[in-house]
Amino acid sequence: MRKSSALLLRLFASLLHLYPSGFREEFAEEMQVVFADGISESRERGSLALGSFFLRELADLPGNLLREHWFELLGRETVMYAKLKMGADLAGGASLRDDDYQPASWLQAGLAGLPHLLVALILLPGVLMAYGLLPGFQSAWNVLGIVWAVCLGLMTLGILIYVWRKGWPRWGASWYVYAVMLAVGGLLAVFQFGESTLGDVILGILLFALFPIGMAIFFYLVARKDHIKGLLLALPFMAIFWFVFLEFVSNRLELLLTLLAFLFSGLVALVIVRLGDWKLGIWLALGLTLISGLGASFAYFYHVEYPPGVNFSPPPANLSSFADFYFPQLLGSTTLILGPLLLWWLWQLGKRSGHMGVLGYNLIFIGMLLILMSNIGNFWLVTQSQLWVYRRYAGSGFAYGGLLGILLVITGSLLLVLAAWYNQTIQSRFMLAWLVLSSLSMPWVFVLIYVAFGMPNSWVATIEPYKFLVYGAGILWVTLTSWLVTHLDLQLSWAGG
Amino acid sequence: MNAIHDPQEDLPLTESTFFILLSLAPKPKHGYAIIKEVEVLSGERVRLSTGTLYGALKRLLGKGWIKRFNQSGDDETGRERKSYTLTNYGRYVLNADIDRLQKMVNTAQKFSMGGQR
Numbered sequence: 287m288r289k290s291s292a293l294l295l296r297l298f299a300s301l302l303h304l305y306p307s308g309f310r311e312e313f314a315e316e317m318q319v320v321f322a323d324g325i326s327e328s329r330e331r332g333s334l335a336l337g338s339f340f341l342r343e344l345a346d347l348p349g350n351l352l353r354e355h356w357f358e359l360l361g362r363e364t365v366m367y368a369k370l371k372m373g374a375d376l377a378g379g380a381s382l383r384d385d386d387y388q389p390a391s392w393l394q395a396g397l398a399g400l401p402h403l404l405v406a407l408i409l410l411p412g413v414l415m416a417y418g419l420l421p422g423f424q425s426a427w428n429v430l431g432i433v434w435a436v437c438l439g440l441m442t443l444g445i446l447i448y449v450w451r452k453g454w455p456r457w458g459a460s461w462y463v464y465a466v467m468l469a470v471g472g473l474l475a476v477f478q479f480g481e482s483t484l485g486d487v488i489l490g491i492l493l494f495a496l497f498p499i500g501m502a503i504f505f506y507l508v509a510r511k512d513h514i515k516g517l518l519l520a521l522p523f524m525a526i527f528w529f530v531f532l533e534f535v536s537n538r539l540e541l542l543l544t545l546l547a548f549l550f551s552g553l554v555a556l557v558i559v560r561l562g563d564w565k566l567g568i569w570l571a572l573g574l575t576l577i578s579g580l581g582a583s584f585a586y587f588y589h590v591e592y593p594p595g596v597n598f599s600p601p602p603a604n605l606s607s608f609a610d611f612y613f614p615q616l617l618g619s620t621t622l623i624l625g626p627l628l629l630w631w632l633w634q635l636g637k638r639s640g641h642m643g644v645l646g647y648n649l650i651f652i653g654m655l656l657i658l659m660s661n662i663g664n665f666w667l668v669t670q671s672q673l674w675v676y677r678r679y680a681g682s683g684f685a686y687g688g689l690l691g692i693l694l695v696i697t698g699s700l701l702l703v704l705a706a707w708y709n710q711t712i713q714s715r716f717m718l719a720w721l722v723l724s725s726l727s728m729p730w731v732f733v734l735i736y737v738a739f740g741m742p743n744s745w746v747a748t749i750e751p752y753k754f755l756v757y758g759a760g761i762l763w764v765t766l767t768s769w770l771v772t773h774l775d776l777q778l779s780w781a782g783g
Numbered sequence: 784m785n786a787i788h789d790p791q792e793d794l795p796l797t798e799s800t801f802f803i804l805l806s807l808a809p810k811p812k813h814g815y816a817i818i819k820e821v822e823v824l825s826g827e828r829v830r831l832s833t834g835t836l837y838g839a840l841k842r843l844l845g846k847g848w849i850k851r852f853n854q855s856g857d858d859e860t861g862r863e864r865k866s867y868t869l870t871n872y873g874r875y876v877l878n879a880d881i882d883r884l885q886k887m888v889n890t891a892q893k894f895s896m897g898g899q900r
Contacts, residue, residue: 298833305834313837316814316865321833323815343832350834357842 306453398457399556416538459518509626513564528582643705649698656691811868848873
């Protein structure tokens with residue numbers, strides 16, 4: 287073999303290391319043989335043919351790498367796809383994904399819980415100091431705390447590179463949100479925000495429209511392909527979601543509750559990955575936001591400490607105010623867990639229910655995406671004080687975006703119900719009834735989430751007398767939806783096959 | 784399997800997928816033979832790189848349209864190579880796409896010759 291050919295072969299073998307590990311293990315050896323065949327044949331036709339062959343391989347490489355990493359990142363698409371396409375018998379109760387969700391090792395489970403536990407660890411000295419258990423540590427902590435946070439940031443980057451090299455293992459999803467936060471935090475630290483220049487407007491559109499849409503689609507795609515990865519993505523939000531409202535709560539209680547929320551998030555992530563059980567994971571994640579929310583709402587009303595000079599009238603500390611704060615936020619946070627999985631379920635239903643079913647699903651998909659985007663956008667708006675200059679119009683935009691989403695969901699749901707009924711795709715009358723109930727209750731469940739962010743006052747006044755009914759419907763909706771998405775295999779017939 | 788999936792949902796096939804499946808229709812082939820056959824079948828329009836071929840093969844394996852096996856003495860060196868063959872379902876999908884294309888061509892020919900619908 288000529289020197290140049292040997293060199294090209296070595297170069298190709300090195301480039302194969304850029305592929306995800308799973309792909310590499312399965313195909314690298316074969317690819318090298320095929321490449322060697324190509325080199326050998328091209329060389330016989332001259333240097334030009336050899337160069338042209340190698341350039342073609344090189345030109346295709348970036349696209350191929352991106353595609354393979356994308357498929358790896360999204361989980362076990364091909365396995366699940368194969369089972370669907372080969373006509374797995376859903377009516378018989380055979381689970382689509384049971385084989386794909388295996389228990390992980392303690393190490394992998396620990397790595398899934400680690401980012402949340404590290405955040406809890408960072409908060410621990412602050413809590414101890416706030417309760418007077420670490421006297422004289424404050425000045426040292428001012429330096430150590432920063433060093434610790436920087437270490438966590440670097441560790442997140444290191445882990446991301448590691449999970450990329452390992453082919454995006456499931457536990458890595460726990461770190462994605464921290465990586466995004468790190469990137470966006472860096473962006474926010476660099477830019478100054480205002481309302482005047484074109485640059486500000488472009489940045490505003492990026493942050494309030496494109497970024498939430500991108501996040502929502504990413505959430506959906508990841509959760510649809512791998513439910514556990516989807517849950518791991520949502521978990522940090524279950525902890526953070528509530529504690530952005532605790533700015534005026536006594537410092538030590540705020541720190542303690544935040545620490546506990548991250549601690550529980552870490553434990554929940556660990557348990558989900560260790561057991562490989564996404565169905566249990568849904569209930570654990572819902573329990574996490576339920577309990578975190580109770581603690582945060584209690585502190586919000588009963589342990590407020592305004593600093594001197596703050597002129598603000600707090601809402602009265604009674605059950606009604608408590609409910610107004612707790613339930614809408616609770617329902618909002620659950621959309622991050624249930625939204626993507628519900629869509630997955632509806633897709634299964636839609637594609638078995640003919641063209642009208644697919645149309646219904648598509649309308650629901652766009653509607654849910656708008657709702658999810660509005661929730662993420664609102665979260666973003668509330669958590670980043672630098673962005674409050676945009677609050678007036680961005681808040682209204684999210685409110686009406688959310689409402690449009692609700693209308694699309696209702697229309698799509700009704701179409702889907704009709705298509706499922708006509709095609710006899712759902713065996714269970716109970717499930718058909720749930721779809722109707724869901725269509726009717728969705729607007730009332732989610733409308734309250736947007737009240738604080740730009741809903742007209744007259745609308746709020748209309749809803750006020752019925753709000754406990756609405757909250758009850760919301761909780762019922764969450765419970766039924768959770769049950770539904772965990773019983774996919776029992777509810778659909780294979781009539782469309 | 785209690786039900787056969789309707790292949791129409793997978794159609795139309797992409798050009799690369801179509802030619803890869805078509806190249807495997809007469810007999811099993813290893814990777815490089817597939818690349819060469821696809822070039823011939825497509826009149827040298829479709830030239831698959833190694834990475835593109837194996838990305839496509841991975842997904843076709845995942846969908847259950849092809850399967851892989853070890854074939855010894857397949858080439859002049861007599862060494863054992865991984866080869867690929869169509870599954871029954873893969874052949875079913877390929878035939879469905881050929882049928883679809885055939886109907887399109889028939890319609891186009893009728894329309895262009897006589898202007899009839």
